[in-house]
Amino acid sequence: xxxxxxxxxxxxxxxxxxxxxxxxxxxxxxxTDRVAFLSTTLVRAKTHxxxxxDGKKVSFWCLSTPKKRAICCEHLGDSAQRFGLVLFLYVTxxxxxxxxxxxxxxxxxxxxxxxxxxxxxxxxxKQFPLLSDSDxxxxxxxxxxxxxxxxxxxxxxxxxxxxxxxxxxxxxxQKETAASEKMRSVLGKRLxxxxxxxxxxxxxxxxxxxxxxxxxxIDLDGVIDDx
Numbered sequence: 001x002x003x004x005x006x007x008x009x010x011x012x013x014x015x016x017x018x019x020x021x022x023x024x025x026x027x028x029x030x031x032t033d034r035v036a037f038l039s040t041t042l043v044r045a046k047t048h049x050x051x052x053x054d055g056k057k058v059s060f061w062c063l064s065t066p067k068k069r070a071i072c073c074e075h076l077g078d079s080a081q082r083f084g085l086v087l088f089l090y091v092t093x094x095x096x097x098x099x100x101x102x103x104x105x106x107x108x109x110x111x112x113x114x115x116x117x118x119x120x121x122x123x124x125x126k127q128f129p130l131l132s133d134s135d136x137x138x139x140x141x142x143x144x145x146x147x148x149x150x151x152x153x154x155x156x157x158x159x160x161x162x163x164x165x166x167x168x169x170x171x172x173x174q175k176e177t178a179a180s181e182k183m184r185s186v187l188g189k190r191l192x193x194x195x196x197x198x199x200x201x202x203x204x205x206x207x208x209x210x211x212x213x214x215x216x217x218i219d220l221d222g223v224i225d226d227x
Contacts, residue, residue, distance in 0.1 A: 022179050024186065025087060025109040027144025027152055032096035035140050036162045038108065038176035039085040040133040042118075045187040046079040048072050050199065060189040063196070071193050075200050083118050084187045086179045087111050088162055088172060096141045104161060104168045108179055110186045120154065128156035132176075137163070 027033065046062040062079035063070035073079060091105040092098055099105060113121070121130065129136045139157040144150065163169055184190075191199075 022086075022108050022110055022182070025089060025111040027142055027147065027150055029144055029147040031094050032092070032141055032143045034090040034092050034096045034098065034157065034161075035111075035142060036088040036090070036132070036137070036160050037085055037130045037140070038088050038132050038162075038172055039180065040131055042083045042085045043180075043183050043187065045082050045084065045184070047082055047188040048076045048079050050076060052199065058189060058199075059187070060191045060196075061187070063191075063193060071196050071200070071202065075196075075202070081115050082112055082187060083114075084110060084112050084183045086176050086183065090139075090161065096143075098161065101161075104164055104172075106162075108172075108175055110179070110183065112187060117152070124154055124156060130156075132160075132173075 025035070046064075047059050048062055049057070049059050051057045060072070062072055064073045064079065087109055089106050089109050090098055091100070124130065124140075128138050130140060131137065137160040139160050139162075141155040141157060143153045143155070145153065162172055
């Protein structure tokens with residue numbers, strides 16, 4: 001007998017149905033944002049970026065392993081390392097002041113960062129806990145001085161405003177769990193060697209292996225010394 005335990009009948013416009021879509025965080029020029037990291041760990045990914053002759057751009061997971069250099073690295077060179085997390089962007093003015101300190105207002109976003117930003121945030125995290133697994137967590141002010149290349153400076157706050165009430169913490173933790181399930185796709189597409197060969201217009205003998213490399217959750221405490 002088919003198991004329909006996860007099936008539920010709903011109507012259009014049903015209040016029980018919540019459609020969850022999250023955008024990426026991007027700093028705005030000459031604007032200070034206040035954010036909280038809702039993630040307890042970051043997701044690390046080795047990815048490539050490719051722009052075709054038609055102008056289409058795609059970021060995808062590297063297929064190389066320690067024992068085999070895949071077609072992506074052969075064609076594009078070594079992969080780049082990126083990190084993803086879920087953050088809460090507060091409603092503030094242009095200086096980062098909360099619009100209403102009595103409330104927790106904002107939205108969830110994905111933030112994909114480079115090695116350089118990871119290293120900078122790791123250094124800050126040693127003194128001012130940024131991840132949500134710490135009871136001493138603080139919010140972060142992010143000032144964006146240049147938008148195209150996302151040049152930023154970081155200033156820790158004195159507290160994490162989203163922890164204002166237990167109810168708010170519970171609600172945002174639930175939403176972060178739902179958002180985290182999509183994080184890996186935000187970091188890049190999962191493509192096979194056959195799909196990459198088609199994209200690069202390179203003939204292959206046979207369709208090959210699906211991506212096997214698994215994402216690795218890491219803690220900001222584990223600073224990579226040689227970044």
